[in-house]
Amino acid sequence: MAAPHFTYNLHTCQYEPVYLTGKRLLKKSAVFLTLALIISSATFSWYMNRFSPIEEQLQRKRNKALLAQWQALNNQVAGRQKTLTTLAEQDDHTYRVILDLPALSAGQRLAGAGGAEKNYPAEVRKYPLILESYKQIDRLKHQAEVEQQSFNQLSETATIKNTMWASRPAIQPVDNRELTRLHTTFGLRMHPIFNVLMDHKGLDFTAPKGAPVYATGDGRVSMAYFSGSYGNVIFIDHGFDYETRYAHLYKFNVTPGQFVKRGQLIGYVGNTGISVSPHLHYEVFYKGQAVNPIYFFQRDLSNLEYRKLIQTAGKSESSLD
Numbered sequence: 001m002a003a004p005h006f007t008y009n010l011h012t013c014q015y016e017p018v019y020l021t022g023k024r025l026l027k028k029s030a031v032f033l034t035l036a037l038i039i040s041s042a043t044f045s046w047y048m049n050r051f052s053p054i055e056e057q058l059q060r061k062r063n064k065a066l067l068a069q070w071q072a073l074n075n076q077v078a079g080r081q082k083t084l085t086t087l088a089e090q091d092d093h094t095y096r097v098i099l100d101l102p103a104l105s106a107g108q109r110l111a112g113a114g115g116a117e118k119n120y121p122a123e124v125r126k127y128p129l130i131l132e133s134y135k136q137i138d139r140l141k142h143q144a145e146v147e148q149q150s151f152n153q154l155s156e157t158a159t160i161k162n163t164m165w166a167s168r169p170a171i172q173p174v175d176n177r178e179l180t181r182l183h184t185t186f187g188l189r190m191h192p193i194f195n196v197l198m199d200h201k202g203l204d205f206t207a208p209k210g211a212p213v214y215a216t217g218d219g220r221v222s223m224a225y226f227s228g229s230y231g232n233v234i235f236i237d238h239g240f241d242y243e244t245r246y247a248h249l250y251k252f253n254v255t256p257g258q259f260v261k262r263g264q265l266i267g268y269v270g271n272t273g274i275s276v277s278p279h280l281h282y283e284v285f286y287k288g289q290a291v292n293p294i295y296f297f298q299r300d301l302s303n304l305e306y307r308k309l310i311q312t313a314g315k316s317e318s319s320l321d
């Protein structure tokens with residue numbers, strides 16, 4: 001039997017023991033259990049409101065989606081990085097080699113890449129993975145900027161080289177089909193009229209009077225006039241320190257100041273000035289010095305034409321002026 005508790009009896013004016021009967025015990029237990037159930041339910045309800053498994057599941061799904069997106073972005077960055085690396089290799093080993101430019105050094109490519117960590121927002125610095133992604137994207141941006149500047153330089157150089165290649169004297173001024181003789185005497189030779197040793201600063205192309213004479217490179221006609229020795233002569237300034245002269249012409253097809261393209265008809269073979277027969281006296285100057293024009297015939301001759309040129313040149317070693 002459970003221990004009694006005492007209660008005051010007003011009729012007997014005494015404290016008397018009260019013993020719990022089975023019925024009273026059952027009643028008290030029921031009250032206790034009810035209270036316990038109410039408190040448990042309230043606690044469970046509060047927990048469910050605050051930490052709902054549904055919210056948790058949704059949050060996990062969101063995290064998973066965010067992770068997948070972050071990985072996809074990382075893959076894209078890695079792909080662009082690979083593309084830029086390939087471009088840089090082509091730049092150094094192909095384009096710069098063709099255009100005779102030095103390859104960019106690692107220092108030039110990395111100069112200014114990446115910033116101090118403190119420059120990134122605090123929210124980014126809290127997460128090392130996100131911070132690394134930011135740094136990787138910044139490196140990519142820098143590499144793309146370097147490559148863009150490099151391609152600008154390549155483009156400018158290609159434009160200059162194109163102009164230079166087009167301007168350089170590189171074809172024969174008289175067509176092989178018109179050519180009957182090529183006098184290859186460049187330098188000291190016996191002058192055909194004065195009969196003394198004199199410097200011959202060009203080549204003589206023998207062709208019929210009126211045969212077309214062509215500009216050997218792009219340039220500007222700086223002079224077209226009659227000279228006592230040259231006869232009717234055209235000077236073309238090609239830029240890049242090159243100049244060509246076409247002498248003893250029958251007549252002109254250009255005027256001073258006119259721009260001409262390589263292969264453009266500029267005049268006709270003649271016998272004006274100091275000359276013994278119709279021919280074109282052709283000179284090439286580089287940096288003010290006469291150079292042998294034969295070294296510049298490289299752009300338009302087939303093997304057959306070159307053989308004919310050599311055979312024609314073999315017919316005579318004297319000059320005609």
Ligand SMILES: [Zn+2]
Binds near residue numbers: 203204280319
């Ligand atoms: Zn000559």
